Amino acid sequence: MAAAQAAPPGVLTIRFLDVGQGDAVLVTAPTGQTLLYDGGRSESRMRELIRQYRVTRLDLAAASHGDADHITGLIPAIALFKPKLFLNNGIASTTQTYGRLLNVVGQAGTQGLLAREQVINLGAVKLTVIPPPPGMPKGDQNANSVGLLLQFGTFRALLTGDSETPETQAWLRKYPASFLGPIDVYKSIHHGAANGDSAAWLAAVRPRNVVVSVGPNNYGHPTATALNLYRKAGATIYRTDQQGTVTVTVQPGGKYAITTERRGTAAPSPATAPSPRPQPAPVSVPPASSVYYQNCAAARAAGAAPVRVGQPGYGKHLDRDGDGVGCE
Numbered sequence: 281m282a283a284a285q286a287a288p289p290g291v292l293t294i295r296f297l298d299v300g301q302g303d304a305v306l307v308t309a310p311t312g313q314t315l316l317y318d319g320g321r322s323e324s325r326m327r328e329l330i331r332q333y334r335v336t337r338l339d340l341a342a343a344s345h346g347d348a349d350h351i352t353g354l355i356p357a358i359a360l361f362k363p364k365l366f367l368n369n370g371i372a373s374t375t376q377t378y379g380r381l382l383n384v385v386g387q388a389g390t391q392g393l394l395a396r397e398q399v400i401n402l403g404a405v406k407l408t409v410i411p412p413p414p415g416m417p418k419g420d421q422n423a424n425s426v427g428l429l430l431q432f433g434t435f436r437a438l439l440t441g442d443s444e445t446p447e448t449q450a451w452l453r454k455y456p457a458s459f460l461g462p463i464d465v466y467k468s469i470h471h472g473a474a475n476g477d478s479a480a481w482l483a484a485v486r487p488r489n490v491v492v493s494v495g496p497n498n499y500g501h502p503t504a505t506a507l508n509l510y511r512k513a514g515a516t517i518y519r520t521d522q523q524g525t526v527t528v529t530v531q532p533g534g535k536y537a538i539t540t541e542r543r544g545t546a547a548p549s550p551a552t553a554p555s556p557r558p559q560p561a562p563v564s565v566p567p568a569s570s571v572y573y574q575n576c577a578a579a580r581a582a583g584a585a586p587v588r589v590g591q592p593g594y595g596k597h598l599d600r601d602g603d604g605v606g607c608e
């Protein structure tokens with residue numbers, strides 16, 4: 281196992297953490313301010329990683345969207361470090377995990393920050409929030425992924441969660457290619473799914489290096505389609521399933537180096553891979569009526585307050601004065 285290693289001072293450190301199938305990106309500014317963009321699917325794995333990389337603070341937690349393979353590991357991180365802000369898409373997921381996340385956000389005194397067009401300064405690192413474009417279906421977490429553009433000197437990294445083609449198409453209409461690219465380090469969309477990255481999107485993003493955050497899964501991630509797109513874009517590909525945690529170190533000015541926890545091994549060929557179980561749908565979105573906020577802190581953390589009668593998540597326990605508007 282890799283030796284414990286804190287992010288060194290004076291440089292920007294971006295770690296694409298090996299969380300198996302899921303995403304978790306730990307960003308430490310040269311002066312120590314820290315962002316965790318997604319936390320992977322396992323609380324115990326995140327605790328291990330926090331120890332391994334000697335994380336001592338968290339200023340900003342961010343959920344690209346509400347799916348469990350992105351938010352579960354945020355729970356122990358927020359409980360432990362009580363970050364000031366929790367950036368999110370404001371769309372409640374109906375899972376127990378999401379409920380627990382909102383509770384821990386409330387308990388930690390962390391302020392919910394609904395994604396909108398804004399810049400957040402993480403020390404000298406500039407984070408530009410790329411909110412979900414208007415018109416995405418509200419029940420679709422992937423299509424409402426929150427993107428982040430990180431800039432430090434000339435260095436640029438782009439993270440866009442599990443955004444699917446309708447969202448990237450809308451972003452392409454909204455942002456000029458000079459904003460979207462070129463990108464030095466780019467996180468593969470949706471673990472290399474076939475419905476994530478597209479030729480048109482990558483033509484704007486122009487990634488030099490692509491990190492695929494992926495682990496054993498039954499979805500076929502990363503797909504040959506996505507990997508071929510990255511190759512055609514001329515990008516160097518890194519994979520957390522083969523190389524472990526991928527670390528980018530950026531000097532003031534923007535010069536950067538990429539290292540991996542271990543040397544890559546060849547992926548098992550399909551012929552020798554165990555036969556997959558029938559493929560579950562990659563995303564399961566229960567009906568919106570089962571959205572539940574335990575309290576107003578949770579509703580506010582989700583960016584859902586005030587919540588009106590008839591809206592997802594409304595409940596009498598949130599509406600003490602009974603006027604049909606909860607968490608006013």
Ligand SMILES: [Zn+2]
Pocket residue numbers: 302303347349350442470471
């Ligand atoms: Zn995912």
